[in-house]
Amino acid sequence: MATNTSIQENNGVNDQTIHSVRSTIYDKDEQITNTRSIQSSLYEENVVNINPSKLSEKKSHSSATHEDCESIRSRTIHGTEEDEKQSNVDGGYGWLIVIGAFLVQITSYGVTTAWGNVVGKSKSRVMQDYYEQNVFGDKVPNAPVQLSFVGTFCLIFSNIMGPVTQIVQSMIGTRAVLLLGTLFVSVGTIMAGFSTEVGSDLAFVLDTGDLLWNWSQFDTIMAVAPQYFDKRRGFALGLIASGSGIGGLIMPFIMTPINKSLGGGWTYRIVGFICLGCDLVACILVKDRIPRPRIRKKLGDIIQFSVFRDSKFRIWCLGATMQMVGYFIPFFFVPSHATYLGLSAQQGSTMIAVSCAMNFVGRIVCGYLADKLGTINTNIVYLIIASLANFLIWTFAYTYGTLVAFMAVFGFACGSYFALVSPITAFICGMEKFPTGLSMVLISNVVAVFGPNIASAIESGVSSERFFSYKMFAGVAYILSALIMISLKFSVNRKIFKKV
Template identity: 25%
Template sequence: MNNNTAPYELSKTNTLNSPTRSINRAISVSQPDLNIDQVSEEVKLEPDVDNTIPEGPPPDKGYAWIVMAACFVNLLFAFGTTNAFGVFQTYYLEVLFVDVSADLIAWISTTCIFFTLAGGLAAGPIIRRIGMRYTSILGTFIGSAGLLLASFSTKVWQLVLTQGVIFGFGSSLIVNIALTAPALWFDKNRGMAIGLVASGGGFGALVLIPVVTKVVEVNSVWWAFRVLFLMYFVSTLVGGFLLKPRIGFTPINKIIDFGLIKDPVAMLICAVGFLLEIGYSITMLYFPASLVDNGTSVTLATNLIMAFCTISAFSRIISGYLVKKMNPMDIMIFCHSMSGIIMLTMWLTNKKFSVHLVYYLLFGLFSVPFFSLGPVVTASYYKKEKISQVNGLSYLSMGIAILIGAPSIGAIFQKYGKRTDYSQIIIIGGTFYLLSVIPLVLLRHYIKK
């Protein structure tokens, strides 16, 4: 474990610079023959200096639960909207941009997910300047602007800019803070708290998908964006106002701490995120469309997205609870192995709706523990000043996976799958999930050391 040495260093510094040290030095220079009893008497004349650092409110109780609730709501909308992207993706592929190539359409989801994941690296320097609360509120205004502008967009490039870049970056600030704040407020219940907050993305899709679907049915996708804008703005604004750190929190004043590149634990966490994100995004973006192509109605496919998100939300909560009894790496190793296996068997080799339904629910259960347990591992291993930076770097790796993977997968689906055969991209997804087990095994080894 990486022990927090800050208190020791502070104590050492205070001792070297204290008035007592100055007296001792002065006495030793000007009166070399003075005996030790006289020195001790002189030292006692100095008033005591209290160098203790205020500990703040007690963890795991009181306002900690309000912070957790605020983070849950913020993640519900910041990640929930992204998790509901399957609805938009299906609408873009099947209705709005039928004559546009799949790899070009994929850039909308690519930029949205990339900036939602990677943009959080900017949170640390912004928090240093304006604080945690106002950084989250800044994210609210930026993300809301993206949704509102998307409601007037009719071209793919316009949606890339509005729904992708602007909304994604605003949400990234909210996501980074929502996953960092519980680590500052919880100690004994840290895993459970982060798991509950991380489940907000799944429950968010459960809330938002019916809203988006209904508005699209009775009006248009543009009005769906406007309704999302109102819900997102009000909810994350209130959640942002409730946020504050338990104790002094000054993240590293760097967008990227290049020292972490030499840290094997940080790099292994990033490797896990990179590999799993490619596999996870394939199911998230293409499974609903594959159901429609196999004869399932769009409405039923949309409802199944909600079922998937519900299962994945409870999976994150359960993972956070199991951390008290099990090694988080063991949980992730098992779940990632299962995710890869079921992708390469149940989805790849079968066309029956019943089998696909079971696959989708099982994938929701096994595919997501890293999203809650990754921040738990980070918060347990690193000092609090580095938590935001390591979380941001981890999500950057997932963003890069989307930036590289989503267009490539879209191109493969377009060229080799002819927009009807999903077997090539399913093999890619299952393989990458199985590959993510390798850095998890190494991570378990390094953290044991």
């Protein structure tokens, strides 16, 4: 009897043990189920930084332990980051971003080109010539000089206002910044049509409009567009940059007949409404791929001079500046060279049209090649072509045909900077420091504004053939920038044929 009693007691203990084990297994299964439920909900909510209060709420409805939740958090963060990298990249909505940014480039650079500033003066001085001859000619002393400063200040503002753009964007968001800039651009251009004085009216409204255009549009679209592309980033940015070539080609031809029939005032009013329509499309389409929290940034958060600690970034800034120094020379002086050779104004306009058309094609091809060969490699190839065009074509250009050939080749190759400045900066700095890096590059390029002045000083100080020093100056600037970019390439990777 004692033995039987002992056996029954042991069986009872075993039954309890089995029941306990089964209960534990059931609890574990339930725990795993709850854990997966939490993970799934976190994925669905696309939470990257888990809110501790929400996590506590999840835990109160489950039996998951603290360690389990920490594990889930780690896996969720990793998974969400991978998901963000892969979703909506290299296509889809990104192409709508390209369309909006393309329209911005057409209108903004087109109007600037048609004015006749440092860049546009050589391309087609539509508005500057009009104001010189019909508005301010005999009324204002040194009217051409004063009018030229309007375009010069526009260029300087567009380069140095990048940090301000980022501060405002962090406060009110991307779309609000675009809308604000669209308002100032359109109103500023329309009000330019009512200007009666160079200093107090015209320069103010145009420079203010261009300054705020840079706030809202150029820096914004160049910061947003790379978010939507990875493997096709170069091609997408090349398409965007090509808009300025189209704008430089078509806007002067739109504004010239309006000038003749209605006058300069109505020209700017009509163009203002054109800018309003195109820029509103950009406001609707352009948005951040991943919404950013609105946290007011300080100037110290934007201008991070720590990026200059990287030797590769310093090399890139120097190379970019040299490219822009060479870029301005042919556009500034080829029309004068054509006049010196006895060519007509119509022939000069044709050269400019050919240059703008080839600039449009060159930027698209540049972006496509950048995705295949690498951004730095492509930039080097284009710089060498531009240098050879100055040395081998412009140097021996004494006829209309040879000048057209030079402007075609140079126009194709000279725009690589505008197509590649964003992807190269992103490659060197990384996307985290990309906005700061882009602002620093643009600010450093302000020096290039004085390239034509330096070239003119050299020309006046030598007794060689007319325009010969301009040709050599541009060629040397481009070959130096090519050598600088080659050194950047080898600082990244020493293999000659490596995609960089």
